[in-house]
Amino acid sequence: MGGEATDFLYPFIEGNETGVDALLEDLAGSALAKAAESAALRRATVAACEPLIATAAAELARRFDAGGRMFTFGNGGSATDAATLAGLFARPPVGEPLPAWSLAAEQAVLTALGNDVGFELVFARQLIARGRPGDIAVAMSTSGSSADLLAALAEARRRGMYTVGFAGYDGGRFADNPDVDVCFTVESQSVHRIQETQALLGYRLWAAVHANRRPEGARA
Amino acid sequence: MTATVPAVSETLAADLARASFTLAQRFSAGATLWCVAPAFPQHAEHIAVEFVHPVIVGKRALPAAALTGPDLVGQVRVSARAGDVLVAVADAADAEVGSIMRRARAWGVTTLWLGHGPRPEPGAADHVLWLEDTDPLLPATGQFVLLYHLLWELTHVCFEHPGLLAAHADECTADVCITCSDEGRPAEVIGTGADGTATVRTPDGTETILTTLTGPLRPGDLVLVHAGLAIATVEA
Numbered sequence: 479m480g481g482e483a484t485d486f487l488y489p490f491i492e493g494n495e496t497g498v499d500a501l502l503e504d505l506a507g508s509a510l511a512k513a514a515e516s517a518a519l520r521r522a523t524v525a526a527c528e529p530l531i532a533t534a535a536a537e538l539a540r541r542f543d544a545g546g547r548m549f550t551f552g553n554g555g556s557a558t559d560a561a562t563l564a565g566l567f568a569r570p571p572v573g574e575p576l577p578a579w580s581l582a583a584e585q586a587v588l589t590a591l592g593n594d595v596g597f598e599l600v601f602a603r604q605l606i607a608r609g610r611p612g613d614i615a616v617a618m619s620t621s622g623s624s625a626d627l628l629a630a631l632a633e634a635r636r637r638g639m640y641t642v643g644f645a646g647y648d649g650g651r652f653a654d655n656p657d658v659d660v661c662f663t664v665e666s667q668s669v670h671r672i673q674e675t676q677a678l679l680g681y682r683l684w685a686a687v688h689a690n691r692r693p694e695g696a697r698a
Numbered sequence: 699m700t701a702t703v704p705a706v707s708e709t710l711a712a713d714l715a716r717a718s719f720t721l722a723q724r725f726s727a728g729a730t731l732w733c734v735a736p737a738f739p740q741h742a743e744h745i746a747v748e749f750v751h752p753v754i755v756g757k758r759a760l761p762a763a764a765l766t767g768p769d770l771v772g773q774v775r776v777s778a779r780a781g782d783v784l785v786a787v788a789d790a791a792d793a794e795v796g797s798i799m800r801r802a803r804a805w806g807v808t809t810l811w812l813g814h815g816p817r818p819e820p821g822a823a824d825h826v827l828w829l830e831d832t833d834p835l836l837p838a839t840g841q842f843v844l845l846y847h848l849l850w851e852l853t854h855v856c857f858e859h860p861g862l863l864a865a866h867a868d869e870c871t872a873d874v875c876i877t878c879s880d881e882g883r884p885a886e887v888i889g890t891g892a893d894g895t896a897t898v899r900t901p902d903g904t905e906t907i908l909t910t911l912t913g914p915l916r917p918g919d920l921v922l923v924h925a926g927l928a929i930a931t932v933e934a
Binding site: 497507512517520554561562563670673680684 | 738838
């Protein structure tokens with residue numbers, strides 16, 4: 479950009495080609511820096527969570543072997559990430575499909591519960607109807623403190639389900655919570671970088687579950 | 699390790715920069731962003747919520763919507779207006795998205811195509827945001843999420859430079875303007891008459907054209923129009 483002292487006299491100068499080129503260069507540099515930051519956070523978090531992934535995968539595999547099912551849920555972008563995870567388990571491009579659903583997928587159920595009993599119970603009420611003791615509940619959140627997810631995790635705990643939480647920042651209320659069996663915390667202050675890393679953790683969990691499954695003839 | 703190496707090359711970063719700048723220009727001119735992802739509808743929904751309900755307080759809410767379910771061609775056709783933007787998350791081989799991309803020229807819709815593996819053919823979309831990794835599991839590893847997060851973040855950086863977002867991109871500066879030259883303009887047939895005419899949709903609106911050169915047409919056909927005449931049909 480020009481930056482001449484007299485630029486203010488010529489506001490149209492902002493719209494010139496040089497300005498656009500400089501902006502595009504800034505944007506590309508910013509994209510590279512953010513992508514590198516995301517990759518570094520993924521590396522560090524996956525390394526830190528490796529033991530937790532192993533613990534959770536062993537229990538999930540045991541439950542799937544015994545006929546357990548998975549329910550995933552979250553709000554906003556995390557709802558779609560939870561749907562991606564459920565889709566990975568239920569319709570994997572490779573490997574055996576396992577029963578898994580996103581609880582945000584059904585507009586009739588979601589709006590009926592939100593309208594009739596309040597948004598805080600949109601996921602908990604679905605688990606009351608569908609959840610069984612051998613099942614698995616997966617809550618995805620960046621704050622780790624969403625009221626509807628905490629209510630669902632508490633309901634899942636009451637019903638004997640295994641509970642997995644994904645959180646960001648310092649883990650929020652998912653951390654050290656008796657209703658959460660395993661909490662994966664992505665230690666970042668950026669909602670976007672947290673979600674990108676949670677997706678990778680979910681993928682690693684899926685891969686580890688399949689590595690832990692027993693041969694078909696040896697299942698309960 | 700899958701998906702932990704930086705996935706964004708310098709080329710992709712430059713592509714993201716240009717796509718974000720175009721998107722910001724379009725939004726400034728009143729565009730809506732339409733999002734489709736036939737095989738991964740959750741990605742279309744995630745993109746829409748980023749723009750409609752930003753995670754960073756104080757960033758403006760922008761018009762975006764995911765279209766999911768059957769007949770995405772028909773859904774985009776009835777939803778998008780000239781000047782709007784369409785983003786698709788799909789493999790290059792996705793026939794439905796390919797059809798939408800070709801029709802978008804007749805609708806006057808700017809297109810972004812985000813995916814991985816073999817690239818779409820050159821010119822298939824206005825902006826191609828592509829990861830070379832062919833791993834079929836990539837869509838579930840957060841790499842697509844990273845790309846559309848960057849798209850959102852860079853688009854909002856552009857809004858800090860309103861002087862650069864003015865309509866320069868729309869000005870016709872070439873020596874020969876495509877609208878006035880011998881080149882055909884893309885159009886989609888929306889109706890046909892018994893008198894050898896057809897009604898078509900173009901970026902400028904609805905027109906009645908002669909089909910003498912092409913022969914009978916059907917609704918949904920894509921044609922090139924010059925001087926009120928359909929001069930060729932193209933793959934739809």
